[in-house]
Amino acid sequence: MDLRDTAVVLLHFGDPKVTEVALEVLRRVYPDPRGPHLFVVENGLSSLALEAFQGVTRVSLPENLGYGAGNNLGIHAALSEGAQFVILLNNDVRISEGVLEAMRHAADRPSVGIVGLPLQEPEGLVWGGGRISWWTLRARLLRESEVPAASL
DSSP, X not given: OOOTTEEEEEEEOSOHHHHHHHHHHHHXXXXXXXXXXXXXXXXXXXXXXXXXXXXXXEEEESSOOOHHHHHHHHHHHHHHXXXXXXXXXXXXXXXXXXXXXXXXXXXXXXXXXXXXXXXXXXTSOEEEEEEEETTTTEEEEEEGGGSOGGGO
């Protein structure tokens, strides 16, 4: 799948090595030019050596504006450069092959506005999205035993 119209926004926080490993994994999984455009938001931290990562756009903020503001500025940068789809990743998330394609496939449906993916913790616990009750206006995360098998 051609992912050139897709951007991945990675919010840098804490240890630069964690973010650099995330970038290495993304480049290993998506090595060719048809892969997604990568944006790294340095939320008040400018300690990353991005020169080793070709095609990564740096979004530097003078101070830590928080998770939401950092991601919003990364989204703005991605959309300004023509992205049609934006995927937000924490810097400690490691993706595997096919994940972004599956998300894009789900997002291509006209009735879908946001897509998430199941997350596996190092201990093995899987978080598989959530459910919203429009009646009570409450949301809850789904754990492994509640996640439909087809969505994993």
